[in-house]
Amino acid sequence: MRIVSALVNVPWLAERLASPGLSPLPLRLLQCHRDQESQTEYQQKHIPGALFFNLQECSDKSSPYRNMLPPIRQFESYVGDLGVDNNTHVVVYDGTDSFLLASPRVWWMFRAFGHPLVSVLNGGLVKWCELGHPVTDEIPQVEKAKFNATFNPSLVRDFRLMEENLTQKSVQMVDSRSADVFNGAADPAAKPDVGHIPDAINVPLGRVVDYDTKTIKSPEDLQKVFSASGVDLSRPLVATCGSGVTACGIALAAHLCGKED
Numbered sequence: 001m002r003i004v005s006a007l008v009n010v011p012w013l014a015e016r017l018a019s020p021g022l023s024p025l026p027l028r029l030l031q032c033h034r035d036q037e038s039q040t041e042y043q044q045k046h047i048p049g050a051l052f053f054n055l056q057e058c059s060d061k062s063s064p065y066r067n068m069l070p071p072i073r074q075f076e077s078y079v080g081d082l083g084v085d086n087n088t089h090v091v092v093y094d095g096t097d098s099f100l101l102a103s104p105r106v107w108w109m110f111r112a113f114g115h116p117l118v119s120v121l122n123g124g125l126v127k128w129c130e131l132g133h134p135v136t137d138e139i140p141q142v143e144k145a146k147f148n149a150t151f152n153p154s155l156v157r158d159f160r161l162m163e164e165n166l167t168q169k170s171v172q173m174v175d176s177r178s179a180d181v182f183n184g185a186a187d188p189a190a191k192p193d194v195g196h197i198p199d200a201i202n203v204p205l206g207r208v209v210d211y212d213t214k215t216i217k218s219p220e221d222l223q224k225v226f227s228a229s230g231v232d233l234s235r236p237l238v239a240t241c242g243s244g245v246t247a248c249g250i251a252l253a254a255h256l257c258g259k260e261d
Contacts, residue, residue, distance in 0.1 A: 004089055006107065006255055007216065008119045010127050013091060017049065025089040025117065028082065028142075031125065032092050032102035034067075034245060041095050045135045047128055051082050051142065053092065053106055055245070067105070067244040069156065072149045075113050083142035086115065093121035093128075099214050100124070100205070104248040114150030120252060123215045130214065154261070157238050166198060171236040173200040174229075174254075176246040193242045203229045205246040208253040222253045236261050 002025065016023045029050035031042050042052040058078045060068040070078070084090055090110055092103040103120050110118040121128070129135065157171075165171055175196050180186040182202040184195045196202070207225050210217050217225065226233055237254055239247035 002117065004117050004119050006119060006252065007122050008091060009122045009215075010131050010133065013047075013121060013128075014131075014133050017047075023089065025087060028084050028088045028090050030082065030090060030092045030106060031095055032106045033095055033097070034102050038095060038097065041097070043139065044137055045096075045125070046137075047093070047125065048134060048136045048138070049140055050093075051140065053082070053102075055102055055105060058109070069109065069112065072113065072151055075109070076147045076149050079110075080145050080147040083145050084115075084147050085145040086148055088117065088145070090115070090118040091121055092118065094124035094126075096125050096129075098124070099126040100209050100216055100249055102245065104252040105245045108155065108248040108251055112152050112155045114152055115147075120216075123213075127214050162197070162238070162240075165238075169199065171238050172231060173197050174231055174237055174239050174247075174250055175200045175202050176205045176239060176241045176250045177202070178204050178206075181242070191242075197240065200240065201230050203231060203250055205241075205249045208249060216253065216256070219256050219258070223257050226254070226257065233257055233259050 016027060029047055030053040031046045031050045032053045032055065033039070033042065035056040036054055039052055039054070055067055058070055058075065060070050092106045094101050094103045103124060107118050107120050165173070175182050179202060181191050181194055182196045186194050188194050203225065208217055208222055209215070223233065231237065233254065237259065239250040241247035
């Protein structure tokens with residue numbers, strides 16, 4: 001099986017869009033957003049060739065909880081409609097609302113459904129525009145593809161396992177929410193999920209990004225962030241948050257440090 005980097009940079013992508021022959025696999029660009037309201041931004045401005053990925057739409061609609069993984073057949077149909085098959089190198093990126101938010105969640109979803117050929121564009125649309133690359137409002141038409149998913153349970157933890165961990169303490173729980181929400185200082189009216197799971201470690205998503213360069217930090221700096229927060233990367237780790245989105249940014253950061261579990 002081919003291996004692709006979990007993180008690609010803007011020059012890498014620009015070069016391959018200009019010279020498609022450089023890529024041994026077909027590329028599919030997905031601009032990722034949390035809900036349908038963001039589609040207006042996509043329609044007005046996106047990287048040429050990119051399609052819109054709606055997290056809210058590609059989730060389990062039967063669940064009372066936000067952003068739960070969709071059933072396997074729903075995921076297959078959704079990404080197949082975007083022209084993704086099992087031989088596609090998927091490159092996901094965030095729009096201008098953030099340069100690291102929804103795309104790590106889509107990266108994780110593809111991996112959870114057995115597709116390791118997925119990369120996050122470092123810096124997203126923000127970095128793409130900052131470096132002067134073109135955008136378009138032209139929405140590409142693609143042929144539907146057949147995607148066969150294979151669920152990888154090692155990348156998902158359910159409530160029962162997390163409850164057992166309260167006594168077994170076999171994994172570290174790393175909470176990606178802001179410090180005020182984690183510590184219970186936020187207004188419960190605005191953030192009803194204030195507080196945290198006992199023994200969880202707080203690593204807010206903002207700590208893994210470099211706001212000056214608008215990119216995720218280097219593996220060396222990420223290791224320092226985890227170490228300073230009390231996270232032992234040699235031990236199993238579970239990332240948590242309030243709605244299953246920002247936790248995936250922590251999972252990506254740990255993965256870039258060489259962590260596979």
